[in-house]
Amino acid sequence: MQKIRVMIVGYGNVGRGVRLSLQKNTDLELVGIVSRSPERVAREVTDVPVLPVSEPDRFLAELRPDVAILCGGSKNDLPAQGPVLAKLVNTVDSFDNHSRIPEYFKMMNEAATQSGHVSVISTGWDPGIFSLERVLANAFIPGARAYGFYGLGEKGGLSMGHSDALRTIPGVKDARQFTHAIPAAIEAVRNGENPAFEPGDMHTRECFVVLEEGADPEAVSRTIREMPGYFAPYQTTIHFVSQEELDTRYKGFPHDGLAVAAGVTGNDHTARVEYRCVWGSNPEATANVLVAHARAVARLAREGRRGAFTILDIPASYFSTLSREEMLAHWM
Amino acid sequence: MQKIRVMIVGYGNVGRGVRLSLQKNTDLELVGIVSRSPERVAREVTDVPVLPVSEPDRFLAELRPDVAILCGGSKNDLPAQGPVLAKLVNTVDSFDNHSRIPEYFKMMNEAATQSGHVSVISTGWDPGIFSLERVLANAFIPGARAYGFYGLGEKGGLSMGHSDALRTIPGVKDARQFTHAIPAAIEAVRNGENPAFEPGDMHTRECFVVLEEGADPEAVSRTIREMPGYFAPYQTTIHFVSQEELDTRYKGFPHDGLAVAAGVTGNDHTARVEYRCVWGSNPEATANVLVAHARAVARLAREGRRGAFTILDIPASYFSTLSREEMLAHWM
Numbered sequence: 001m002q003k004i005r006v007m008i009v010g011y012g013n014v015g016r017g018v019r020l021s022l023q024k025n026t027d028l029e030l031v032g033i034v035s036r037s038p039e040r041v042a043r044e045v046t047d048v049p050v051l052p053v054s055e056p057d058r059f060l061a062e063l064r065p066d067v068a069i070l071c072g073g074s075k076n077d078l079p080a081q082g083p084v085l086a087k088l089v090n091t092v093d094s095f096d097n098h099s100r101i102p103e104y105f106k107m108m109n110e111a112a113t114q115s116g117h118v119s120v121i122s123t124g125w126d127p128g129i130f131s132l133e134r135v136l137a138n139a140f141i142p143g144a145r146a147y148g149f150y151g152l153g154e155k156g157g158l159s160m161g162h163s164d165a166l167r168t169i170p171g172v173k174d175a176r177q178f179t180h181a182i183p184a185a186i187e188a189v190r191n192g193e194n195p196a197f198e199p200g201d202m203h204t205r206e207c208f209v210v211l212e213e214g215a216d217p218e219a220v221s222r223t224i225r226e227m228p229g230y231f232a233p234y235q236t237t238i239h240f241v242s243q244e245e246l247d248t249r250y251k252g253f254p255h256d257g258l259a260v261a262a263g264v265t266g267n268d269h270t271a272r273v274e275y276r277c278v279w280g281s282n283p284e285a286t287a288n289v290l291v292a293h294a295r296a297v298a299r300l301a302r303e304g305r306r307g308a309f310t311i312l313d314i315p316a317s318y319f320s321t322l323s324r325e326e327m328l329a330h331w332m
Numbered sequence: 333m334q335k336i337r338v339m340i341v342g343y344g345n346v347g348r349g350v351r352l353s354l355q356k357n358t359d360l361e362l363v364g365i366v367s368r369s370p371e372r373v374a375r376e377v378t379d380v381p382v383l384p385v386s387e388p389d390r391f392l393a394e395l396r397p398d399v400a401i402l403c404g405g406s407k408n409d410l411p412a413q414g415p416v417l418a419k420l421v422n423t424v425d426s427f428d429n430h431s432r433i434p435e436y437f438k439m440m441n442e443a444a445t446q447s448g449h450v451s452v453i454s455t456g457w458d459p460g461i462f463s464l465e466r467v468l469a470n471a472f473i474p475g476a477r478a479y480g481f482y483g484l485g486e487k488g489g490l491s492m493g494h495s496d497a498l499r500t501i502p503g504v505k506d507a508r509q510f511t512h513a514i515p516a517a518i519e520a521v522r523n524g525e526n527p528a529f530e531p532g533d534m535h536t537r538e539c540f541v542v543l544e545e546g547a548d549p550e551a552v553s554r555t556i557r558e559m560p561g562y563f564a565p566y567q568t569t570i571h572f573v574s575q576e577e578l579d580t581r582y583k584g585f586p587h588d589g590l591a592v593a594a595g596v597t598g599n600d601h602t603a604r605v606e607y608r609c610v611w612g613s614n615p616e617a618t619a620n621v622l623v624a625h626a627r628a629v630a631r632l633a634r635e636g637r638r639g640a641f642t643i644l645d646i647p648a649s650y651f652s653t654l655s656r657e658e659m660l661a662h663w664m
Contacts, residue, residue, distance in 0.1 A: 020598040024474045102660045127664040129472070129605075132648050134663050139624040139651035140461070140617075142356045265620050266352040269612030273461075276608065280601030285472075288597050292471040312652075312659055316464050317644040319471040327644055328434045331466050332459040 003029040004298040006291075007065035009053060009085065010034075011041045013253065014094065015071035017287025019045070025291050027321055032063040053081070056088055065089055066301070067294045071287075079104065086111035086119045086308075090301050092293045094124040094286050101127065109308035118300045119308045123293050124286035125277055130259045132311050133275040137261035141271045144263035147189045149181035149202060150255065156180040156206060157255035158282065165230045166207055169223050171215030174243060176250050178206045181258070190272060192262040200233040207231075207238045208250050255282035292319040335361040336630040338623075339397035341385060341417065342404035343373045345585065346426065349619025350401050351377070357623050359653055364395040385413070388420055397421055398633070399626040403619075411436065418443035418451045418640075422633050424625045426456035426618050433459065441640035450632045451640045455625050456618035457609055462591045464643050465607040469593035473603045476595035479521045481513035481534060482587065488512040488538060489587035490614065497562045498539055501555050503547030506575060508582050510538045513590070522604060524594040532565040539563075539570045540582050587614035624651040 006028050008015045015033070022030045032049040035041045042050040051059040059065075068085055070093035072078050078095045085091050086108050095104050101122050112119040122128065126148060134146035151157035156178035166175035185202045188195045195201075207224060211217060221238050224231050241250075256278040265271045279285035293311070296318035300309065317324070322331060338360050340347045347365070354362045364381040367373045374382040383391040391397075400417055402425035404410050410427045417423050418440050427436050433454050444451040454460065458480060466478035483489035488510035498507035517534045520527045527533075539556060543549060553570050556563050573582070588610040597603045611617035625643070628650035632641065649656070654663060 017598055021474075098664060101664045102657070105660050122664055129468070131659075131664045132468075133607075135648050135652050135654065135659060136461070136464075138654070138663075139627075139648075140620050142353075142620075142653075265611065265613055265616035266349060269616055270610070271612060271617060271620070272608075272610045274606075274608040275465075276604075276606040278602070278604040279597065280603060281597055284597035284601055285603060288472050288474075288603070295471075310660070310664060312649040312663075313647045315645045315647055316467050316471075320467050320644075321474075322467065322470070325434070327463075327467060328437050328642070331470075331644075332430060332433045332454055332463045332642060 001027070003027060004295060005029060005031045005064060005066045006294055007031055007059065007063050007068045007089070008033045009068050009070045009081065010036075010072035010077060011045070012071060013283035014286050014290070017281065017284035018069050018071060018290055020284065021287045021291040025295070025321070028291065028294060031065055032059065034059045034063075056084075060088060067092060067297045069093075069290050069294055071290075079107075082119070082121075083107045083111040086117055087115040088117075090118045090297050092120040092123065092290055092297050094128070094290060095122045096124065096127055098127060105308050105310070113307040116306050118297050118305055120293050120297050120314070121308055121310060123311050124289050125279070126257060126259075128286075128289050128311055129277065130257065130275065133259040133273075134261070135312055137259070137273045141261060141263040141265065141273065144261040144271075145194050146259055146261040147197075147202070149186055149258040149260070151179040151203065152181045152186075152258055152276075153254075153256055153278065155254065157257070158253050160253075160282075162205065162207075162230055165227060166209060166224065169220060171212050171220045172209055173212045174210040174246055176208050176246060178208070178250075180204045180206060186258065186260065189260050190262055192264070192270060192272070194263070198233065200235060204235040204237070205231055207236065208241050208246055209238060210243045210246050211240055252280070253282040255279050255285070295319060295321070333359070335359060336627060337361060337363045337396060337398045338626055339363055339391065339395050339400045339421070340365045341367075341400050341402045341413065342409060343367050343377070344403060345615035346618050346622070347403035349613065349616035350403060350622055352616065353619045353623040357627070357653070360623065360626060363397055364391065366391045366395075392420060399424060399629045401425075401622050401626055403622075411439075414451070414453075415439045415443040418449055419447040420449075422450045422629045424452040424455065424622055424629050426460070426622060427454045428456065428459055430459060437640050437642070445639040448638050450629050450637055452625050452629050452646070453640055453642060455643050456621050457611070458589060458591075460618075460621050460643055461609065462589065462607065465591040465605075466593070467644055469591070469605045473593060473595040473597065473605065476593040476603075477526050478591055478593040479529075479534070481518055481590040481592070483511040483535065484513045484518075484590055484608075485586075485588055485610065487586060489589070490585050492585075492614075494537065494539075494562055497559060498541060498556065501552060503544050503552045504541055505544045506542040506578055508540050508578060510540070510582075512536045512538060518590065518592065521592050522594055524596070524602060524604070526595070530565065532567060536567040536569070537563055539568065540573050540578055541570060542575045542578050543572055584612070585614040587611050587617070627651060627653070
């Protein structure tokens with residue numbers, strides 16, 4: 001069977017993860033990478049063509065992709081690139097700005113529908129797998145609300161968004177932020193209380209900050225604690241560390257989460273479902289989910305479907321390499 | 333919007349659970365029950381018609397069901413009733429004899445395809461939700477095997493099949509069997525060892541047995557421990573108890589499980605996913621999943637689909653009452 005031709009758009013941590021993931025998903029093949037900085041990427045990647053994203057006629061003709069995996073950021077890259085690319089090629093992305101998903105879906109749906117393409121949006125582990133688990137939990141336990149917790153392990157989970165926010169503060173040279181779930185909040189959900197949480201009730205935030213020379217730690221601390229949305233609503237711990245300590249003890253992109261819902265069945269029997277994931281590398285986890293969705297995109301496109309989709313619109317079998325016979329015999 | 337008309341076929345613990353579940357899923361309505369013993373059921377249920385399963389022309393005309401939820405057993409009821417009913421009406425069932433699923437799928441697919449109906453087979457929590465989680469885990473972490481563990485809580489999980497097996501032994505008046513997961517086996521999977529287990533490596537079995545008067549406990553114990561498939565491969569504990577103790581301390585149908593898979597992303601980053609469910613009532617949990625699938629069956633039928641399906645073939649959104657707008661805005 002012919003391999004699904006995959007093009008990576010944007011080569012950061014997620015793009016690198018997609019490249020590695022494609023080596024283990026042998027029904028797909030990487031045909032090339034497009035980037036705003038093709039020279040930089042070409043120094044790192046020499047086995048496939050690296051082309052400028054500004055030359056769509058060229059990369060479409062040279063790479064002939066079945067699916068483009070969009071690995072840019074949700075803040076600036078995807079809202080601009082997504083609808084343009086969805087007019088040219090089938091796409092999948094991990095747009096993760098939850099509050100803007102309806103708007104992004106609409107844009108992508110229009111672009112993909114008009115041009116006859118398939119665009120799967122907002123997949124990864126959250127949004128993505130967790131979205132699926134939330135909807136299933138609510139369908140199987142009517143009335144149950146599903147809650148998401150992050151950073152359940154000892155070290156917590158690295159939040160890229162909050163780390164980036166710290167780095168914008170004057171006097172901060174480098175920083176990383178680890179999120180911790182509050183165990184008592186998890187227990188309240190497990191007990192079926194369906195609690196109404198404020199953001200600060202579910203998580204705490206731990207910051208490891210490298211100061212610029214001469215910066216005032218108290219001023220930096222105050223700025224962090226008062227940052228609206230990011231830190232102000234949370235119990236926040238701040239550690240000032242050396243660059244070396246940050247690079248060795250707090251390196252990598254570990255993350256983990258729990259989606260949990262509880263309620264009752266029948267009249268009064270307790271019911272609880274939980275989905276837990278633990279990732280040594282958050283961007284590689286997102287990449288793996290994106291690659292499985294690229295497989296689904298190719299299949300939806302072969303079926304003549306068009307428009308935007310989410311993980312909620314796609315049967316699980318579409319993500320898998322297993323045949324129907326294998327699934328019925330060994331996976332049911 | 334018109335409610336989905338649901339008929340229950342077979343009124344045991346799962347059938348009762350479906351009736352209760354339909355009270356909370358108000359887009360569906362119970363239009364009647366068909367049974368091999370309608371008189372018995374009619375003594376318990378007085379608010380909807382109860383008709384004999386042997387009179388299909390009558391129950392189809394009187395009840396006009398959109399979907400039949402088949403609540404019979406997998407050993408004798410479903411293999412006989414399923415293909416007959418799939419020729420008459422859209423169906424959903426919880427056929428759970430894993431090794432015979434390919435054969436049952438084939439029968440149901442032929443019956444449903446020929447008659448233009450939709451038949452969703454083998455759903456509940458395992459097979460069902462766990463099947464879905466196994467396939468997703470393998471798709472998102474290529475190479476990872478997904479393992480199922482049951483009875484993780486202190487009391488373990490009640491196994492109906494093993495309880496029934498105990499009750500067939502001469503000298504046994506009544507009995508209930510609780511399955512326990514072996515924690516070390518779970519840890520081996522969590523560690524990414526992808527171990528090759530024999531059945532006895534994953535679970536132990538605990539039996540609570542009420543003896544007939546004059547029965548020989550040693551002979552009964554020997555028979556239990558030597559029962560092939562059910563108990564011989566397992567570390568088995570046997571407690572002889574009074575009927576009163578069985579009915580009070582070991583009552584109900586609690587069960588719980590864990591589907592877990594571990595592997596790596598990229599070159600060497602650990603990755604682990606787990607799905608955990610804890611049910612106060614196992615048959616009510618199965619019933620809730622069946623009802624959500626009845627909603628999906630009605631939608632597939634409205635789309636003109638036909639043939640047999642499993643949970644792996646159905647998008648998650650089909651199980652839900654949530655609108656696309658609600659899902660995009662609040663559940664992604």
